[in-house]
Amino acid sequence: MLEIILSTELTELIPNFKLGVIEYEQITVGDSPQMLKGRLQLFQESLYFELENKNVTELPGIQEWRAIFKQTGKDPNRYRHSAEALFRRVKKQNYLGSVNSATDLNNFFSLQYQIPMGIYDVDSLKGPIIIRIGEENEEYQGLNGRVNSLHKLIISSDENGPFGSPFVDSERSAVTVQTKNALQLLYLQPSLSLEESTNLTSAVMNMFTQINGGDASFTIIG
Numbered sequence: 522m523l524e525i526i527l528s529t530e531l532t533e534l535i536p537n538f539k540l541g542v543i544e545y546e547q548i549t550v551g552d553s554p555q556m557l558k559g560r561l562q563l564f565q566e567s568l569y570f571e572l573e574n575k576n577v578t579e580l581p582g583i584q585e586w587r588a589i590f591k592q593t594g595k596d597p598n599r600y601r602h603s604a605e606a607l608f609r610r611v612k613k614q615n616y617l618g619s620v621n622s623a624t625d626l627n628n629f630f631s632l633q634y635q636i637p638m639g640i641y642d643v644d645s646l647k648g649p650i651i652i653r654i655g656e657e658n659e660e661y662q663g664l665n666g667r668v669n670s671l672h673k674l675i676i677s678s679d680e681n682g683p684f685g686s687p688f689v690d691s692e693r694s695a696v697t698v699q700t701k702n703a704l705q706l707l708y709l710q711p712s713l714s715l716e717e718s719t720n721l722t723s724a725v726m727n728m729f730t731q732i733n734g735g736d737a738s739f740t741i742i743g
Contacts, residue, residue, distance in 0.1 A: 541707030582635020
């Protein structure tokens with residue numbers, strides 16, 4: 522198992538901080554099967570109707586993560602966590618297209634559970650991983666095509682610096698069809714019990730391996 526450490530600063534700021542950590546080995550990432558593409562599309566359509574008469578910010582999971590951004594000192598109106606960004610796209614009927622079997626599942630579960638989630642190519646990471654608050658001059662090239670400032674965001678960092686965040690992940694650790702080993706981080710709602718967190722993380726892991734094969738194990742930290 523990869524060593525993953527939560528910084529003291531983070532746990533003092535957010536005492537109930539919980540992270541679902543899943544490690545996958547020998548997976549096969551490719552085009553999503555038709556079943557997954559169909560489910561992702563249908564699910565977005567049903568969410569669109571659900572959101573017609575309500576604001577995205579009324580959803581409990583979205584609210585909880587907005588509050589966490591506030592606690593770390595980031596304005597949640599300017600920096601929207603990744604789950605909220607997905608919901609806002611759905612509300613505009615700007616539906617997510619298919620990327621690959623790993624990314625599609627990540628997006629599907631993020632919408633289903635209203636939590637930010639990241640998936641990373643393990644072979645692009647080095648040494649222990651620290652989950653901490655970003656410092657003033659830290660930044661990376663994100664999957665949104667921009668250089669993103671990480672100041673006061675929750676970030677995941679390895680020996681080479683930051684690579685992930687519930688805001689947006691970096692290009693350097695992105696999962697592609699070449700990925701064989703992956704790390705998935707579920708930024709769970711702090712209000713979830715340990716049992717709920719375990720059930721949710723286990724459900725994500727099982728569906729992921731059903732589609733991408735490989736071996737997997739998970740743990741809850743925090």
